[in-house]
Amino acid sequence: MRLFFDPRQLEHDPGQELHNGAWTAHSELPGRTRAILEAIGSTETPQDRGEGPLLRVHPPSYLAFLKTAHADWQAAGRPGNAIGYTWPVARRRPLNLSRIDAKLGQYSYDAATPIASGTWSAAYWGAQTALAAVDASLAAENSTFALCRPPGHHCGADYLGGYCYLNNAAIAAEAAIAAGKRRVAILDVDYHHGNGTQDIFYDRGDILFVSIHADPATDYPFYWGHGDETGEGAGEGFTLNLPLPQGTGLSAYRPALATALDRIAAFGADLLIVSYGADTFVGDPISHFALETADYALIARDIASLRLPTVVVMEGGYAVDALGANVAAFLSGF
Ligand code: SP5
Ligand code: ZN
Numbered sequence: 001m002r003l004f005f006d007p008r009q010l011e012h013d014p015g016q017e018l019h020n021g022a023w024t025a026h027s028e029l030p031g032r033t034r035a036i037l038e039a040i041g042s043t044e045t046p047q048d049r050g051e052g053p054l055l056r057v058h059p060p061s062y063l064a065f066l067k068t069a070h071a072d073w074q075a076a077g078r079p080g081n082a083i084g085y086t087w088p089v090a091r092r093r094p095l096n097l098s099r100i101d102a103k104l105g106q107y108s109y110d111a112a113t114p115i116a117s118g119t120w121s122a123a124y125w126g127a128q129t130a131l132a133a134v135d136a137s138l139a140a141e142n143s144t145f146a147l148c149r150p151p152g153h154h155c156g157a158d159y160l161g162g163y164c165y166l167n168n169a170a171i172a173a174e175a176a177i178a179a180g181k182r183r184v185a186i187l188d189v190d191y192h193h194g195n196g197t198q199d200i201f202y203d204r205g206d207i208l209f210v211s212i213h214a215d216p217a218t219d220y221p222f223y224w225g226h227g228d229e230t231g232e233g234a235g236e237g238f239t240l241n242l243p244l245p246q247g248t249g250l251s252a253y254r255p256a257l258a259t260a261l262d263r264i265a266a267f268g269a270d271l272l273i274v275s276y277g278a279d280t281f282v283g284d285p286i287s288h289f290a291l292e293t294a295d296y297a298l299i300a301r302d303i304a305s306l307r308l309p310t311v312v313v314m315e316g317g318y319a320v321d322a323l324g325a326n327v328a329a330f331l332s333g334f
Helices: 007-011 030-040 060-075 100-106 119-140 168-178 195-200 250-267 293-304 320-332
Strands: 002-004 016-019 022-025 144-146 184-188 207-214 239-244 271-276 310-314
Touching (some): 007 119, 119 144, 119 271, 184 250, 195 207
Parallel strands (some): 184 271, 207 239
């Protein structure tokens, strides 16, 4: 299995997040990536495929915002990292904003996703990592791992959130379509619903989105991921959400996985992209499922039984001490 990673992703260090009214140490640390690297051994550095493949998912205005947000924040005399404090959710005129404070609200949906000095570079090379993995999977018709950081699945076309700035899985899916693949399936097994990915492809019939995650009635991101969200227009029936209760362990997880895999098999995908989060681990500090390290090998084997070229894209997972072993166990199934 070819493994891809770019060290520039370590430059993203958001420091703190606003959580339940307090500034707390940010869960999405550079040390996560170091722990994974230690466990999986040597990786290949992606080539630079430029911004074109990012623009298949994200509009130019969003990329322009992201690129200069931290510098704009500093130029405005603000301390620390760039973060919004007001969000334009109510009825309003079309937005044409110039102030960084206003733009941060326009292009985000939570206050847990600060933009630091190294964020753009890290996110850019994370996306390039996913693109290199797609090309390798398509060329050899086999499976690859993209060690992406920061993660991507909460990020929509023009908004950041949930520790995510560019949607690596979506960028990978669009790259496969651009390369001539007709149908791409995305299986999201992070603890949290992949609301950004769902939103990007909600009206698409050529990209299937299937997600197993904590019930949004109890867990972040709260507003998306319910079972009755099934897609719209040409995408009707091409979103499948399988929410599970807190406390879920392997015995309840596996039947949901079987349902997900049946749907993917029926779809007839040319390529599978797995948004893999190890925050389903029993010891995860911010999540509430009960999977064990060895379970990831079984889950991955179930997924591999689809016999599809598969790109595994790294999403969440915050139990840093166990993260390397959890990722290695998952990759062993391929
Ligand atoms: C990619 C991913 O797994 N994103 C998860 C985003 C969840 N953010 C909201 C949960 C807040 C928990 N924050 C705890 C702070 C401890 N420092
Ligand atoms: Zn997560």
